[in-house]
Amino acid sequence: MVHVSLGLDTNELPKNINIAPNEWTLSKPDVKPSGFLADIAGVGYLYRRFLRRYIPAIISLVLLNAVTGLLVAAVPLSVAPAASVVLNEHPDPASSLAGITLDNLGPSIMSWLRLDPHNVFAVMLTVAVLYVSLTVLAATLKTVAFILSVRVSCGTLHDMITALHRHVVSLPLSFFNAKREGDVISRFTSDTTATVNLLDGLIRGLFQALIQAFFLFFVLFRTDPLLSLATITIGGMHFLITRSMGGWVRRRTKAVYDFYGRMTAALQESLQNIRITKCLAAEQFDYARLDSEAGKVRDSLYSFRIARYAEEPVRLVADALSVCAMLFLAYYAMTSGRLTRSGFGMFVFLAARVVGPISDASKHLLSVFAVAGSSERLLEIFSLRTSMPEGVKHAPQFRSDIRFEDVSFSHENGTMILNSINLQIRRGEMVAIVGPSGGGKSTLCDLLLRLHDPVRGRVSFDGEDIRNFNKATYLRHFGVVPQESLLLNASVIDNVLYGRTADQESFEEAIRVANATAFIDAMPERENTMIGDRGVRLSGGQRQRLAIARAVYGHPEILVLDEATSALDAESELVVQRAIDNAIRSITAVVVAHRLSTIIQSDKIVVMDNGRIDGIGTHQELLATNTIYKRLYSLHIRESSNSHA
Ligand SMILES: Nc1ncnc2c1ncn2[C@@H]1O[C@H](COP(=O)(O)OP(=O)(O)OP(=O)(O)O)[C@@H](O)[C@H]1O
Numbered sequence: 035m036v037h038v039s040l041g042l043d044t045n046e047l048p049k050n051i052n053i054a055p056n057e058w059t060l061s062k063p064d065v066k067p068s069g070f071l072a073d074i075a076g077v078g079y080l081y082r083r084f085l086r087r088y089i090p091a092i093i094s095l096v097l098l099n100a101v102t103g104l105l106v107a108a109v110p111l112s113v114a115p116a117a118s119v120v121l122n123e124h125p126d127p128a129s130s131l132a133g134i135t136l137d138n139l140g141p142s143i144m145s146w147l148r149l150d151p152h153n154v155f156a157v158m159l160t161v162a163v164l165y166v167s168l169t170v171l172a173a174t175l176k177t178v179a180f181i182l183s184v185r186v187s188c189g190t191l192h193d194m195i196t197a198l199h200r201h202v203v204s205l206p207l208s209f210f211n212a213k214r215e216g217d218v219i220s221r222f223t224s225d226t227t228a229t230v231n232l233l234d235g236l237i238r239g240l241f242q243a244l245i246q247a248f249f250l251f252f253v254l255f256r257t258d259p260l261l262s263l264a265t266i267t268i269g270g271m272h273f274l275i276t277r278s279m280g281g282w283v284r285r286r287t288k289a290v291y292d293f294y295g296r297m298t299a300a301l302q303e304s305l306q307n308i309r310i311t312k313c314l315a316a317e318q319f320d321y322a323r324l325d326s327e328a329g330k331v332r333d334s335l336y337s338f339r340i341a342r343y344a345e346e347p348v349r350l351v352a353d354a355l356s357v358c359a360m361l362f363l364a365y366y367a368m369t370s371g372r373l374t375r376s377g378f379g380m381f382v383f384l385a386a387r388v389v390g391p392i393s394d395a396s397k398h399l400l401s402v403f404a405v406a407g408s409s410e411r412l413l414e415i416f417s418l419r420t421s422m423p424e425g426v427k428h429a430p431q432f433r434s435d436i437r438f439e440d441v442s443f444s445h446e447n448g449t450m451i452l453n454s455i456n457l458q459i460r461r462g463e464m465v466a467i468v469g470p471s472g473g474g475k476s477t478l479c480d481l482l483l484r485l486h487d488p489v490r491g492r493v494s495f496d497g498e499d500i501r502n503f504n505k506a507t508y509l510r511h512f513g514v515v516p517q518e519s520l521l522l523n524a525s526v527i528d529n530v531l532y533g534r535t536a537d538q539e540s541f542e543e544a545i546r547v548a549n550a551t552a553f554i555d556a557m558p559e560r561e562n563t564m565i566g567d568r569g570v571r572l573s574g575g576q577r578q579r580l581a582i583a584r585a586v587y588g589h590p591e592i593l594v595l596d597e598a599t600s601a602l603d604a605e606s607e608l609v610v611q612r613a614i615d616n617a618i619r620s621i622t623a624v625v626v627a628h629r630l631s632t633i634i635q636s637d638k639i640v641v642m643d644n645g646r647i648d649g650i651g652t653h654q655e656l657l658a659t660n661t662i663y664k665r666l667y668s669l670h671i672r673e674s675s676n677s678h679a
């Protein structure tokens with residue numbers, strides 16, 4: 035059966051993310067490394083999806099960066115008049131903007147500003163004022179652009195994390211069986227941050243670099259078209275460097291983040307199991323587990339850093355070669371009479387400046403590849419589609435019965451966990467489910483609560499297949515105490531309400547039913563006391579009673595209770611048992627029961643063994659006919675006489 039289909043929504047996902055349609059496991063959606071855009075398609079998809087709402091801000095940013103880029107490129111040109119007065123060259127100024135070349139740039143600027151070329155001091159002073167004011171303007175615009183781009187990137191990070199969280203929470207339980215929590219968490223923290231951090235650099239750096247490069251290219255082109263072709267060659271060379279390193283860098287980032295995810299998972303397990311580690315003095319074992327994962331992070335990071343660094347020396351040499359080539363080309367142009375001496379000076383000055391932005395733009399492009407590994411990890415999750423569609427029907431009040439009709443179920447590995455289950459739970463009835471460990475009792479409860487769907491057969495609620503109901507309206511009828519109830523690091527009352535509307539009277543009643551009033555009253559801040567991570571500040575029995583209070587809050591019609599077998603001492607056992615007895619009184623209840631009193635008083639006992647129902651009946655009936663039940667019962671008798679002895 036397929037709980038999660040790695041289906042491709044062709045409208046949304048990049049075309050090259052290939053995911054086998056019926057494969058449920060989370061093996062990576064394969065981004066085929068073919069073609070230049072294919073490698074960074076994931077980044078493109080995420081940006082298109084999350085940047086939509088920032089389009090006005092992004093347009094403003096592009097404009098701001100264009101102006102800033104032009105200014106930054108134009109500032110050095112403002113020294114042209116100084117060059118011509120110092121070298122005492124005064125060709126005719128250009129009559130229009132179109133007529134400007136590097137040779138007549140200085141005289142043109144002087145003629146616009148009505149400067150006397152013979153008054154060298156005035157020219158120098160004007161050049162200085164122009165240079166500083168243009169720089170101040172560029173710096174101001176840069177600051178505004180920076181603030182705006184930080185707003186966009188922080189907003190995008192927020193949107194990406196919350197969207198990812200909604201998506202993950204909506205995935206079926208089978209996803210969580212397959213994925214390690216720590217790895218999923220690392221996608222929330224490091225992969226989103228990496229993907230968004232790139233944005234800052236791209237918006238500010240890439241645009242500015244491109245605009246500067248184009249502007250300077252234009253100026254060079256006006257001076258000498260042949261010479262400026264050299265600039266295109268530099269651009270092409272840098273693009274080739276980026277292209278040849280792109281796939282290499284992407285694969286290494288992916289490896290780093292994959293190992294980082296595994297290390298986070300190991301770390302999380304280490305912290306969650308700290309009690310058992312200390313009890314067993316198993317610190318060395320714990321260290322070894324983390325050391326091994328941290329070692330893989332170190333090695334992959336080392337390999338990534340080297341791959342990423344390789345860019346530096348390669349580009350440095352490429353830049354040096356370009357500058358030298360331009361120097362010779364300009365010298366050749368000057369000796370052949372195409373360029374004046376000041377034109378030569380300006381050309382070399384600008385050529386050195388055009389290399390920088392071209393190299394920068396290519397570096398930014400390579401960082402897109404570096405981030406593609408992280409985006410791929412985010413897409414692995416975003417591309418998962420739940421195959422548990424909800425119905426639209428509103429589940430009405432519970433009237434007659436819930437039925438399991440020939441229900442079979444298996445997890446993805448194909449082993450049948452439940453086999454042809456037929457069971458009726460009538461309204462008002464108390465049904466106990468008993469049987470050996472691993473028999474499928476908790477799984478049966480999961481199917482009742484639509485945590486999984488049957489592979490065959492159906493579960494019906496007053497005759498209607500529960501798949502037809504809107505899940506929330508269906509689940510509102512249930513109160514649930516799972517086998518391992520987890521508590522939040524929040525106050526007692528928040529743990530009981532768990533997001534439902536607060537009602538003091540119902541809360542008081544819930545804790546009374548759960549036999550929890552006395553211990554809550556004894557806490558320093560009563561129901562507002564914080565209970566610590568997973569309820570560590572409570573005792574085992576208190577945690578169980580709080581879970582029962584949560585289940586009975588708001589008067590559910592059906593209670594599903596998977597009794598924890600964790601050993602409590604006789605006295606706690608007794609208070610928890612009383613809480614359970616209170617909770618299931620005069621209500622429809624399905625109880626996976628280990629406690630004698632619960633079993634004996636139920637209307638119907640279901641004996642489950644190896645995924646099948648081995649017998650259904652009352653206590654007396656089963657005692658007379660069912661061997662498994664007889665064995666379990668004698669065990670219970672022995673246990674309870676021991677514990678109450
Ligand atoms: N995610 C899973 N993937 C594969 N098999 C699973 C998964 N979860 C549970 N199982 C298997 O399903 C079977 C039934 O498990 P279930 O939790 O329903 O047993 P149970 O009757 O509640 O046992 P216990 O009394 O110990 O709580 C077990 O054999 C278990 O190994």
Ligand SMILES: [Mg+2]
Nearest residue numbers: 475476517596
């Ligand atoms: Mg169980």
